[in-house]
Amino acid sequence: MRLLVLGGTEFVGRAVVAAGLERGWQVTVFHRGRHAPPPGVGVLHGDRTAENGLRALAGPGPAPWDAVVDTWSGAPSVVRDSARLLVGRTARYAYISSGSVYAYPAAPGRGEDRPVVDASPDDGPEVGYERAKRGGELAALDAFGDRALLVRAGLILGPWENVGRLPWWLGRAARGGEMLAPGPRDLGLQYIDVRDLAAWTLDALEAGRGGPYGLVSPPGHTTVEELLETLVRVTGSGAELRWADPDFLTGAGVEPWTQLPVWAPPGGDLYDTLHLSDVTKALEAGLRCRPFADTAAATWEWLCSLGGEAPQRPDRPRLGLTPEREAELLARLKGVPG
Known part of the structure; x- marks a missing residue:
């Protein structure tokens, strides 16, 4: 598998990169250059928030990646622009979302059928975290449809944590x-080890899964x-x-x-x-904690x-x-x- 990770140098992105490398995949990271990427990866530089910041991802020729993993948690419009650019350059797009997209409070024991917050893929940086993640989901869906995998992570713990x-x-x-x-x-x-999140996400991409999955233990x-x-x-x-x-x-x-x-x-x-x-859907799709x-x-x-x-x-x-x-x-x- 040829994997592109948008980010890939911190916490979740770094765990995804490590999991891909362990499988012998060809991994490329696209990032701003603020942190050193893991050894063994291809590197593309660009700022997703800047004009022409995605230039390194565009190019002639056949689709260079089998799958993309996107961990962005800011303005949904950034996910929108990236997904639209990559729709012809990759087969599948995994967006690492969050359980925060569900309307609060959530009834206990509910799964992916819970109501979600209102958001738009065109939202800018002024929206809160929950709307940003839901808008990112919508951006991925608009571009990739059922080829978009929405990983609604719960509490994430493990190595490389930069939340504290x-x-x-x-x-x-x-x-x-x-x-x-x-x-x-x-x-x-309930929590999810970042390495288990990464492994499940790559398994799901290989299996061709799409749509929302609540990912937590x-x-x-x-x-x-x-x-x-x-x-x-x-x-x-x-x-x-x-x-x-x-x-x-x-x-x-x-x-x-x-x-x-x-x-x-x-x-x-x-x-x-x-x-x-309720995480029955993810467990049935192979989640191991x-x-x-x-x-x-x-x-x-x-x-x-x-x-x-x-x-x-x-x-x-x-x-x-x-x-x-x-x-x-x-x-x-x-x-x-x-």
Whole structure:
């Protein structure tokens, strides 16, 4: 297979490139040159937001790629222009979308049939993330029809993460000492390891799949307790988990998902939307999800190779509690029974 990855130097794109290379595919990345591409790939340069920025993708001759993977999360009009240009140069187009395209809140246990947000492939950079991703889907569909694969990823974790969720938790665990642990312990979590996302996407392209697929693990693939205990074990810090009831945390003004990444209190719209999706369609199409211990170990190994400091996307806020805020919460927690 001849694969073109639009991006390919960070997080999801890099995982897709790595998966393609592992299969012996001929992989080309198209990017702005801000980050070094993985070794072993062909390289094309261009800025998708600039006039004539797609010039390197155009050219005479037969279609040079069997499939394209696009991870863009900005203006849908950028996906529109790229897809229109590539419609005659590739057989299939995979757009890495997001579960955020579903209208909020989402009823628990629903799959790809959930209502989606209103958007347009002509939208510019002023729209929010959920409309940007839905507009990107529409752009891919307009150009490729049933040859467009829409990968609606849930929470993505794993090596190369530049959003700051699992890296923050790993960094916190590595510091040791008393560590705030959001309960309940058995709270089930859904996520997708970026390497499993990449492998499934390439499998789906090979199989000629199209249309939307929600891509995240089954509900309860791991729990908060397993996640945190695994991070303590992987980092070897000996951190002591101090469990806090959800009511204590929300009453203290802790922001789920942002100040405590991955976590949301059970029974609310946020938790139902993030961690109770039906993924039957993806599982029937071959999705396999590795154990969390594998995800944690690989991410920690990668972080250590960088000296412990993960890259951070400039368009995303830094996540997690500050040490001072955590210390304040731990002090308040000492007076709470249980």
